[in-house]
Amino acid sequence: LKIFGVSGVAVSSRIATAIRYATDHGADIISNSWICEEFDACPSDPVVEDAVRYANQQNVITVFGAGNDGLPVEYFSPQNLKSTNKSLTVSASNPNNDGVAGFSQYGTNIDVAAPGVGILTLKSQNCTLCSGNIVGGNYVYFDGTSMSAPYVSGLLAVIKAKRPTLTAFQVVAALKDGAVDIVDPGIDIRAGTGRINGYNSVSLTSPIIAKITKPYAWDFGQISNNILTIQGTANGTAFDHYVLQYATRSNYLSGFTTFYSSFSPIQNGDLGTWNMSSLPVDDYFIRLKVHSTDGSNYYDLGEFTYEKPNLNVIPTGAGFRTRPQINGNYLVWEDSRQFPGQTYGITDSECLNTYNLTDECDIYLYDFSSNSTVSISTVVNKQRHPSISGTKIVWEDGRNGTNYNIWGCTYDPVSKTCGSLRQYSNESINSNNPSISGNLIAWERIQSVTNFVRTSRIRVFDSSTNLTFDLPLPQGVVSQITPRLSGTRMIWAERSTSGAYSLYSCIVNVSTQQCNRQLFDSSIAAIDGKQKLNEEQYPVIDGSKVAWYDSTGGINYCTVDGQGNCPNTLITQSSGIHSDTNIALFGNLVIWGKDDYNQTLDTRDGNLYAYNTSSQTLQKITSYRLDDYDPTISGTYLIWSRAQLASPLYGSDLKYYRLSDLGLQP
Missing domain, CATH: 2.60.40.10 (Immunoglobulins)
Structure with missing residues (x-):
């Protein structure tokens, strides 16, 4: 049955119709050599899934090639169907070495492998992928699990013909039981029970x-x-x-x-x-x-x-929830629910696009004391990077359509509104990365960005006196970035003309225009070989305690003493540290995201870890196959963004635990 049009695209309704048609017209086995758009995961396709379930319920065996992107097969529907209604999913073996082809998808849904490298097949009239492999004008050597699925379907037909009394389940069992190990003994996630073997499977009388x-x-x-x-x-x-x-x-x-x-x-x-x-x-x-x-x-x-039990989710909608920040019972974050169609990638959001004002993202608040969600700012153009202190909230705001300025408001828990908005900066240059603590607000004033490097300096504003103080830019310093406040103490990073980043601290006095900077670390995180401090790698501060990434990606921690010194302790080594996640700090707890690399599977899973600086103990908090990132912590809650793989769009939710449920003591 033909499901692809002239353009080479097949829509779900056409595929489902073909599967149902074949089922209703006596098919015993349906071979499927297609997958959803290459490199674009489609974890759910209800229309096709219903058709596959319908076929299976009629004792029809559905066979699917696993796909050729070298990704987990669980990302793709209907190959990822579970329970008794799943399809039979086939990876590609390589006849040249009797192993599994490197391009083949993998996962626990793989049932068997079948030849899928260098397979001679018919050539279509307008084959754009056939260059160099054409034989005699009408044939072509081809690679892919699209070659493997027909091998399996053909063998299933032979088994059924030779053993007509076997049920569909028994026919599939005979196929799998007769397979030959080519990766790991017994069963594995790349070849399932092994490469198919016709003689073995046909010979089985009681699978x-x-x-x-x-x-x-x-x-x-x-x-x-x-x-x-x-x-x-x-x-x-x-x-x-x-x-x-x-x-x-x-x-x-x-x-x-x-x-x-x-x-x-x-x-x-x-x-x-x-x-x-x-x-x-x-x-x-x-x-x-x-x-x-x-x-x-x-x-x-x-x-x-x-x-662990008692994992909760903040009620939200479609799109992304990123950069959560909590203070007491109040949580703020940037949210793309109003414009979910403008998000893309598994853990990317248009909110993260540094200077593009045309994309939409808004600021929301969740009040744990009343379990209510409040829209803080949902005007046209992007609002992002929220920071909260008590009930005071600030954020970057691109509502003027030209550049970012700093806006804010004070949340009223009684009326559940944010009252009158206040604009703290009104300049023709970008104001970014605000931080608030009490009446003090600090942010970057960015003059220019060249090759990802900012030319910027830090401004501090006292909202009680309306006084402003710009930090002096010392000789040899190109930019001051990522300010973070706790009380009157501020930490920030500076980039020198040599490209090195260093971490500094001071006690800010806006009225006297003073900030006596002291060096914390002369080699903090830079990435991409461009000496660009990742926006997500902010140093963090809580009272006298500070945590940050160093230049290797390791996480450091220190406590500022009475003289302003902060001898640091390395908490973790660099292996596996996320390059795209915040550190969270509260009391003795440091929380961060880590890429857990699986060398056997060549995969990375983003999980959260906690370190108690008092007991010097490390604890894994989450285990998730996509990404847990952007943690934030208070005395009661740990909240983070969790990537979701859901059709038709990717997104992320806000998950949280109570610290007591994890046995964590701040």
């Missing part, structure tokens, strides 16, 4: 069904009483017993640990339970291993990301 239906792929969250129930099937004529095992996703090659076993076959039921209360927050593989009476073993993989 064993090993199937996990829950959790299957990319399940995560909280579970009642820390008990996870694993569901599925472990059955077959030659069934003997089965075991359930687990391993961390980052270290599964080191082996699995058994947590449950049974000699009773299960058909679409509860396979067993797993008490996770003593385990750390992490991403876990769950392996079902079924033993047969002849000594053979059969496998399936599930996956579950374990998070």
